[in-house]
Amino acid sequence: MEICVIGAGYVGLTSAVVFARLGHKVTCVDKDSEKIKKLNEGSITIFEPGLEKLLVGFNRNISFSEDIEDAIGRAETILIAVGTPQLPDGEADLQFVNEVILTIANTIYSHKTIITKSTVPIGTNDKLVEILLELEVKRSRFHIVSNPEFLREGSAVKDMLHPDKIVVGLEDHDQQSLIKLKQLYYGINAPFVVTSLKGAEMIKYASNSFLATKISFMNEMARICDVFNVDIMDVAKGIGSDPRIGSEFLQAGIGYGGSCFPKDLQSLIYTSKKQEILPKLLMATEEINQTQVDVYMDKLKSYIPNLTDKKITVLGLSFKPNTDDIRSSPAIRLIHKLVAHNAKVHVYDPKAKYETTNVIQFHHVNDALNDTDCIIVATDWDEFLYLDWNDIKRRVNENIVLDTRNFLNRNKVEKHGFTYVGLGRSRNETKLPE
Numbered sequence: 014m015e016i017c018v019i020g021a022g023y024v025g026l027t028s029a030v031v032f033a034r035l036g037h038k039v040t041c042v043d044k045d046s047e048k049i050k051k052l053n054e055g056s057i058t059i060f061e062p063g064l065e066k067l068l069v070g071f072n073r074n075i076s077f078s079e080d081i082e083d084a085i086g087r088a089e090t091i092l093i094a095v096g097t098p099q100l101p102d103g104e105a106d107l108q109f110v111n112e113v114i115l116t117i118a119n120t121i122y123s124h125k126t127i128i129t130k131s132t133v134p135i136g137t138n139d140k141l142v143e144i145l146l147e148l149e150v151k152r153s154r155f156h157i158v159s160n161p162e163f164l165r166e167g168s169a170v171k172d173m174l175h176p177d178k179i180v181v182g183l184e185d186h187d188q189q190s191l192i193k194l195k196q197l198y199y200g201i202n203a204p205f206v207v208t209s210l211k212g213a214e215m216i217k218y219a220s221n222s223f224l225a226t227k228i229s230f231m232n233e234m235a236r237i238c239d240v241f242n243v244d245i246m247d248v249a250k251g252i253g254s255d256p257r258i259g260s261e262f263l264q265a266g267i268g269y270g271g272s273c274f275p276k277d278l279q280s281l282i283y284t285s286k287k288q289e290i291l292p293k294l295l296m297a298t299e300e301i302n303q304t305q306v307d308v309y310m311d312k313l314k315s316y317i318p319n320l321t322d323k324k325i326t327v328l329g330l331s332f333k334p335n336t337d338d339i340r341s342s343p344a345i346r347l348i349h350k351l352v353a354h355n356a357k358v359h360v361y362d363p364k365a366k367y368e369t370t371n372v373i374q375f376h377h378v379n380d381a382l383n384d385t386d387c388i389i390v391a392t393d394w395d396e397f398l399y400l401d402w403n404d405i406k407r408r409v410n411e412n413i414v415l416d417t418r419n420f421l422n423r424n425k426v427e428k429h430g431f432t433y434v435g436l437g438r439s440r441n442e443t444k445l446p447e
């Protein structure tokens with residue numbers, strides 16, 4: 014199948030490479046000429062495990078271009094994978110999706126299946142149908158399909174190749190597109206969930222909202238565990254073994270970040286309020302998430318009341334491990350607060366970069382740790398599990414380790430004389446040693 018993927022970001026580039034791997038002829042287009050130049054030179058523009066290898070392996074099936082009209086003209090299937098960021102009031106900004114639909118309207122000379130992969134508010138795909146008709150595109154020339162994406166950054170390739178489901182939202186009575194989608198995904202072993210356009214849009218928002226709510230729930234439980242001397246890790250294990258609850262997404266910490274949970278929650282809150290529904294649970298989820306960084310700042314200040322000129326080393330910048338993405342990263346929010354308290358902030362991240370004043374970023378973890386007054390682990394990169402605490406002990410001024418992800422081996426850290434500070438990590442003396 015000849016496909017045009019519009020947008021060469023995390024979702025677009027991964028989709029393009031995966032569909033090339035499935036044997037389709039893919040043109041991936043982006044208006045960012047720098048991105049396209051790099052991709053044409055053979056360098057990958059994002060860090061995503063396995064993506065580069067797959068691209069090299071299947072590059073005969075994929076090309077990159079800035080010429081969006083030409084790619085649309087040739088393709089029978091068009092995937093929209095442009096960003097849908099957040100406006101200041103929480104509403105999803107659809108300017109890029111609208112830009113693309115105008116370009117498509119000007120370029121349709123044969124039938125196109127237009128698939129929206131971008132996360133868009135409920136009713137957007139119906140609106141796209143209306144826009145195309147208003148622009149006098151013949152009804153027989155297009156079908157719109159909502160096919161939201163559920164991949165996670167850091168495991169995007171794996172998630173796209175082995176999804177737990179493929180959600181397909183169709184226009185009324187459109188069986189033709191379902192056949193098209195089955196051909197598109199041929200080779201992927203996953204059940205299809207078929208629904209209306211709005212149904213698919215809602216599934217995407219409900220999925221992200223539920224996962225974010227699970228995290229905020231655990232963060233609230235961790236705050237309670239903290240005062241009652243209960244270990245939240247025991248609680249996660251205890252409740253997670255119940256299949257009705259499930260063991261995933263129970264990791265308490267500094268809160269969720271990334272380009273999607275925060276913006277998608279805000280967007281659903283906005284949409285609900287517009288319909289005069291007050292989404293109290295979603296609002297509480299967001300509020301807990303926003304204030305989670307403050308919980309850690311309070312903990313830090315209980316050990317170092319005056320942060321002025323204190324050297325604080327922050328390990329991790331990205332919003333989660335295995336990605337270089339720092340969009341809405343809690344680590345960055347924490348760094349801003351430290352800077353506002355006049356601390357001297359040193360940072361290290363295996364992949365992510367962040368340039369700002371009053372923060373020094375190091376290329377080697379040990380350089381970031383020299384003479385520090387406190388180590389804060391802000392992202393749970395595996396690399397930090399293997400730190401040589403014996404060596405670190407000799408480098409630092411003070412022995413405080415604030416683990417905002419509750420993921421370090423506490424015994425190992427304490428064995429070397431560090432004070433380990435987590436959230437809800439009170440010691441349970443009755444359990445077996447880790």
Ligand SMILES: NC(=O)C1=CN([C@@H]2O[C@H](COP(=O)(O)OP(=O)(O)OC[C@H]3O[C@@H](n4cnc5c(N)ncnc54)[C@H](O)[C@@H]3O)[C@@H](O)[C@H]2O)C=CC1
Nearest residue numbers: 020021022023024043044045095096097109112131132162
């Ligand atoms: N990042 C993720 O893990 C996931 C993202 N999503 C959703 O997928 C969508 C895309 O997200 P990302 O890939 O993260 O975004 P991104 O920001 O990484 O990439 C979007 C790309 O679209 C390009 N673009 C914008 N307007 C364009 C136009 N008119 N013509 C051609 N290219 C254009 C931009 O230059 C950019 O390269 C969003 O709606 C997001 O919510 C869904 C699931 C996972």
Ligand SMILES: O=C(O)[C@H]1O[C@H](OP(=O)(O)OP(=O)(O)OC[C@H]2O[C@@H](n3ccc(=O)[nH]c3=O)[C@H](O)[C@@H]2O)[C@H](O)[C@@H](O)[C@@H]1O
Nearest residue numbers: 162163164165166228262263264268269270271273332333
């Ligand atoms: O719509 C999207 O963009 C995507 O959003 C999330 O994927 P992603 O943001 O890449 O990463 P997650 O693994 O979900 O983590 C999100 C945030 O929650 C945090 N998190 C995750 C799990 C957990 O138990 N605790 C926790 O604090 C992570 O550290 C991270 O900051 C969803 O998991 C994907 O299914 C979805 O496609």
